[in-house]
Amino acid sequence: MKKSSTPVRDPARKTPPADAADRAPAPAPPPWQVATDPAPLLPDERPFRVLGTPAEAAADPALLLRLYADLVRGRRFNTQATALTRQGRLAVYPSSAGQEACEVAAAAVLADRDWLFPSYRDSLAAVARGVDPVEALTLLRGDRHTGYDPYRYRVAPLSTPLATQLPHAVGLAHAARIKGDDVVALALVGDGGTSEGDFHEAMNFAAVWRAPVVFLVQNNGFAISVPLAKQSAAPTLAHKAVGYGMPGRLVDGNDVAAVHTVLDEALRRARTGGGPTLVEAVTYRVDAHTNADDATRYRDDEEVEAWRAYDPVRLLEAALRGRGLLDDGEVARVAADAEDMAARLRERMNTDPVLDPMDLFAQVYAERTDQLEEQARLLRAELDAEAGAAGTSGREDAR
Amino acid sequence: MKKSSTPVRDPARKTPPADAADRAPAPAPPPWQVATDPAPLLPDERPFRVLGTPAEAAADPALLLRLYADLVRGRRFNTQATALTRQGRLAVYPSSAGQEACEVAAAAVLADRDWLFPSYRDSLAAVARGVDPVEALTLLRGDRHTGYDPYRYRVAPLSTPLATQLPHAVGLAHAARIKGDDVVALALVGDGGTSEGDFHEAMNFAAVWRAPVVFLVQNNGFAISVPLAKQSAAPTLAHKAVGYGMPGRLVDGNDVAAVHTVLDEALRRARTGGGPTLVEAVTYRVDAHTNADDATRYRDDEEVEAWRAYDPVRLLEAALRGRGLLDDGEVARVAADAEDMAARLRERMNTDPVLDPMDLFAQVYAERTDQLEEQARLLRAELDAEAGAAGTSGREDAR
Amino acid sequence: MTTVAQRPGAKPATMAQALQRALRDAMAEDPAVHVMGEDVGTLGGVFRITDGLAAEFGDERCTDTPLAEAGILGTAVGMAMYGLRPVVEMQFDAFAYPSFEQLVSHVAKMRNRTGGAMPMPLTIRIPYGGGIGGVEHHSDSSEAYYMATPGLHVYTPATVEDAYGMLRAAIASDDPVVFLEPKRLYWSKAPWSPDAPAAVEPAGRAVVRRPGSSATLITYGPSLPVCLEAAEAARAEGWDLEVVDLRSLVPFDDETVVRSVRRTGRAVVVHESTGFGGPGGEIAARVSERCFHHLEAPVLRVAGFDIPYPPPMQERHHLPGVDRVLDAVARLQWEAES
Amino acid sequence: MTTVAQRPGAKPATMAQALQRALRDAMAEDPAVHVMGEDVGTLGGVFRITDGLAAEFGDERCTDTPLAEAGILGTAVGMAMYGLRPVVEMQFDAFAYPSFEQLVSHVAKMRNRTGGAMPMPLTIRIPYGGGIGGVEHHSDSSEAYYMATPGLHVYTPATVEDAYGMLRAAIASDDPVVFLEPKRLYWSKAPWSPDAPAAVEPAGRAVVRRPGSSATLITYGPSLPVCLEAAEAARAEGWDLEVVDLRSLVPFDDETVVRSVRRTGRAVVVHESTGFGGPGGEIAARVSERCFHHLEAPVLRVAGFDIPYPPPMQERHHLPGVDRVLDAVARLQWEAES
Numbered sequence A, B: 001m002k003k004s005s006t007p008v009r010d011p012a013r014k015t016p017p018a019d020a021a022d023r024a025p026a027p028a029p030p031p032w033q034v035a036t037d038p039a040p041l042l043p044d045e046r047p048f049r050v051l052g053t054p055a056e057a058a059a060d061p062a063l064l065l066r067l068y069a070d071l072v073r074g075r076r077f078n079t080q081a082t083a084l085t086r087q088g089r090l091a092v093y094p095s096s097a098g099q100e101a102c103e104v105a106a107a108a109v110l111a112d113r114d115w116l117f118p119s120y121r122d123s124l125a126a127v128a129r130g131v132d133p134v135e136a137l138t139l140l141r142g143d144r145h146t147g148y149d150p151y152r153y154r155v156a157p158l159s160t161p162l163a164t165q166l167p168h169a170v171g172l173a174h175a176a177r178i179k180g181d182d183v184v185a186l187a188l189v190g191d192g193g194t195s196e197g198d199f200h201e202a203m204n205f206a207a208v209w210r211a212p213v214v215f216l217v218q219n220n221g222f223a224i225s226v227p228l229a230k231q232s233a234a235p236t237l238a239h240k241a242v243g244y245g246m247p248g249r250l251v252d253g254n255d256v257a258a259v260h261t262v263l264d265e266a267l268r269r270a271r272t273g274g275g276p277t278l279v280e281a282v283t284y285r286v287d288a289h290t291n292a293d294d295a296t297r298y299r300d301d302e303e304v305e306a307w308r309a310y311d312p313v314r315l316l317e318a319a320l321r322g323r324g325l326l327d328d329g330e331v332a333r334v335a336a337d338a339e340d341m342a343a344r345l346r347e348r349m350n351t352d353p354v355l356d357p358m359d360l361f362a363q364v365y366a367e368r369t370d371q372l373e374e375q376a377r378l379l380r381a382e383l384d385a386e387a388g389a390a391g392t393s394g395r396e397d398a399r
Numbered sequence C, D: 001m002t003t004v005a006q007r008p009g010a011k012p013a014t015m016a017q018a019l020q021r022a023l024r025d026a027m028a029e030d031p032a033v034h035v036m037g038e039d040v041g042t043l044g045g046v047f048r049i050t051d052g053l054a055a056e057f058g059d060e061r062c063t064d065t066p067l068a069e070a071g072i073l074g075t076a077v078g079m080a081m082y083g084l085r086p087v088v089e090m091q092f093d094a095f096a097y098p099s100f101e102q103l104v105s106h107v108a109k110m111r112n113r114t115g116g117a118m119p120m121p122l123t124i125r126i127p128y129g130g131g132i133g134g135v136e137h138h139s140d141s142s143e144a145y146y147m148a149t150p151g152l153h154v155y156t157p158a159t160v161e162d163a164y165g166m167l168r169a170a171i172a173s174d175d176p177v178v179f180l181e182p183k184r185l186y187w188s189k190a191p192w193s194p195d196a197p198a199a200v201e202p203a204g205r206a207v208v209r210r211p212g213s214s215a216t217l218i219t220y221g222p223s224l225p226v227c228l229e230a231a232e233a234a235r236a237e238g239w240d241l242e243v244v245d246l247r248s249l250v251p252f253d254d255e256t257v258v259r260s261v262r263r264t265g266r267a268v269v270v271h272e273s274t275g276f277g278g279p280g281g282e283i284a285a286r287v288s289e290r291c292f293h294h295l296e297a298p299v300l301r302v303a304g305f306d307i308p309y310p311p312p313m314q315e316r317h318h319l320p321g322v323d324r325v326l327d328a329v330a331r332l333q334w335e336a337e338s
Ligand SMILES: Cc1ncc(C[n+]2csc(CCOP(=O)(O)OP(=O)(O)O)c2C)c(N)n1
Pocket: A121, A160, A161, A162, A189, A190, A191, A192, A193, A194, A220, A222, A223, A224, A285, D038, D067, D091, D095, D098
């Protein structure tokens, strides 16, 4: 009884056959076996990379160029949106600067029929997938919650309650599989979000149901001010996959080619009945949590600078230039294109949205209840009174 | 880009050094390393056993004999409690028959100052730890929720909402560590309970805080009617430990010496600042979910019979007899002692508890609110009227 | 107010049977209807409401989920997003709480936050209330939480026929319905003709279960039988009580309730949920406001006490019974009138 | 009713400062007090209420937890079991929902279910309500859920002095207190003397903030300033409004409220939470019952609409403002009296 059985995997721990000769026959245990071989579920030993590795040679130049343009536009979108907060045109913006490789790869890797489940920080991923940028930003401008039609873009609403979008992705993927559709759901979540119960439940349902869903954790080092070390003691977040019986992958989140490769493989596995995958992308949030946050309260400039230097855009640019796939002219063209996008966005965001206060009562239910009718009449009367006093119509500018 | 990077751990996946010679210098990634070495966290390859293995020779005979007596009493407690449901003396009983090795080892392994956090099925563990059996059964008799003083026995209330007791155990262990007390918490949960978000959050908090807590999952194959395969796709439940950065252990839950050994090691690690451990005990619920359940609806007799044959009591008895530590006389003595315990319990449960309806308003708050005072007056008046009508006092028998 | 006519050819059936039949008919009619929850498949649910559905429609239409309520409701949201009509079973009232965030922040708001693009045709069945001798956490009356959450419908049947008709209406609804099933009425029996069962149309309306002229008892779900019994007993005291069964807490049928109370001039709200902050506050407040000039006495409430649900052996003292209802009726200031 | 005297030597302070000071004083006085939550340590909380506490008392007394609200509250329960007095911060109203099961099934019930052996001296601070331009899920008024849960105290301060005194009272309480902090009053200023701050004693009592004779406005938290402003504006219409600040929703101070309404004969309940199933129902129902013979008009309610909280640019139409309160006052059947 005093013999130690240390928690490390060691041969002494394997149950040896009972030495039955000199004792009363013991009952035999019913058969038991592991449900899945754990070895293939274990993630990469370090973040998988493509750029600057031999794997780069095999990468499709056209894809890399497309991702480059996406990255440049993505960065520009981030800087533009942040600028809009300073101009009072956005109430708040949680920037994904530094994480653009994850954001644009997540959008680029999906087929048209697939679904994206973004979290509140992922407006860029939504935009990169095709959502009209103004529609994507209404939430943060404050004029409407979800400004786009999720079915038009197959992009679920940006989810603010952390990790709650993950079971939605599992359910949608499961429903699609039931209906026989070749649809995969890709769900985004932050490192902080992995601590929520909903993360756990979604991962488990996905694995048990073998749902065609891929989880991409953008581990950007922080949940607002809380560093990863206070969030998790796991070897890596990708190791969580093992406990659900799904493969975990670890990828360099600043290497857009690597993120694309790993997601592409995971999607393919999901499509062919192989079930879900958990991908952890190691990256960094170089901006503050939002424009309202003061990141100097909780992290050193040095750390930020090291990550700014390992910039996803520069990383790909260097690789493309090194392979002769990109020259100054193309760089300028891509930059100009991004500048155009930003200018259009700026301009469109420059006008105040016209809102109808009576919309408060729209779409609470398919049909308004008597109670809401009554309340709508009250507001209508108030607006009429205001309008009467001001000599204007009830419709009005929101600001 | 088309190069496959399969999800299995393979050398090609390791990031090779960039072949920097013939390309533009790429930015260098900031340093990264795994937070913990995952290898020692991985559980045993098969359930750890002591009985019938060479490890048995090293087991302390006195401890084995004590555990034998506990097992026999434990089994008798289960059969007696089930009998009490048939006599209408217990409203319901979720039997732990077949799981007694886990229940009694969990109680026996703890120091007096430690805490036990049982789930609704674990009244036996509470009783084995010293809780008065009648006090432990009030919940299931229906006269009061928690019939014992948790501080007297250092046994938390039996927790019915599944997995909710796990964060409590973590918090208590954390508080004890903060206060500098040498106290460990042992928390019990079922295989089904591992699917709940609270399981995940508790495991994660425990690992991040390095709280002195041990989690024992009694994997008895079912959550009511739902078999493990519909609950989890993990290689084993113990593999979940890896994703939190704590060691996982897999143990034969019918081998009381093995359960005791593994828990003892885990408690020792917790005491010495080594943090939490997740232990999965593979066992089986040989009775139905509760006396009200019809287990034939969801499982085969064959499976049940195989597990009945691998009985924890018989397993230890065979081992002890084989080593000459137990003879017919001692077996009879232990049986008689258990029979006594059962007889006393039967007798004490044979009287109806005397309840005061006015207790409804006790201990809702430290002090009664005005509202509760008012309601108490109402009930008082009702009882007086009833008593007046019946010519009896307000105090009454509960049935 | 909707009147429910007794159909011909009715045989005795339990509420549990009617609910089961409603699920089966809904699944047969619409392949989008999926039942999911803990033990709903092989076992047929701990109350056997889903008995036989997995056998008839397969595991994928009636699914034993992992044991995780937030996961159940959260995946149901995703399934609804893809055009299915999930019918979720929560095993007991208190075990729905882990799914509260999904319910409040997504299920209730999804239609609104997407400007109508993404409706949530979800039904969440929750066995609720006490009176069955359940241990703690098995007898909560949680309707106040759901009533306070805009975006949800909240239905609760009190009769066998309604159990069928309202569940069909809930499943047919394009909005999420929290469907509260009074546990202690599961085995209540009534003549019912399962040959031509129909959805309640329109849903969301109250019904006068017993006409009367002295005062109105406003109730729902598990307390309806108590009120009907109280109304019978009240005849001996010379009171002719009207009993209104709300059936739907959201939307609320002001019209039926107000019409009754304006006529009787007195009202008692009866439910077993705790009183303070419970459904009765809303109901009494709206009745008091809308019937102010017709009231001969304050609107009274008879409710469960403001305590955690007591142990089974004590529950009868907690639950509003016939005597407590009659005591309240007696306090309706009858002298004031005469 | 408790009167709050203005202390001498008062300087302007914000509610945020008063709350911070209350936490610091409580921690300094009692080593059992532990603050925990998301970002409460290094950052000092997203509203900076815990600013400086980790620096002063160390990480273990003011702890940045993992991001998991059920885990936060669940571990706090365990800490309370071991004799600590955890003060939990939920980052925003809607982000408390994941902890709902722990709150309802354990925090609220632990004392009762252990026959008093295991009290829960927990404070759960929740910034709540709208008016700060927050995106969705950042502006919920969730008090109805907590009011409907026996075993919890529910406090909400509306003034700088109360913020300090009530938070101290909450932390000192041997029962769990849901402490609702009106976000939009965090930066409200008032003269306050932080030299001799004291806990509100006794806790759980309402206070008349403005005496008046024509009608009573019953309110709390974020709506108190609205009501005080409305009362000022009402003078022009010839109405002298009394304003009662409830301060504590549970326990409820019937005495102060009833005394006021019996005197004025008219009442309006004002809060920004949704109306249907909201706190106002309970309040209006009890006032209507207890003041029946003194009421000249039905008790009216002015509340947020029964909708999911709207986007920031629309919130001013949703929130009860001075005009809406005055419109309600105007509907109090003044003709009836004259
Ligand atoms: C359930 C819930 N709790 C708390 C919050 C408040 N909150 C918003 S963002 C954030 C940090 C998120 O960190 P992470 O998941 O790492 O994502 P990141 O911000 O880094 O993208 C927190 C705590 C929330 N939105 N939802």
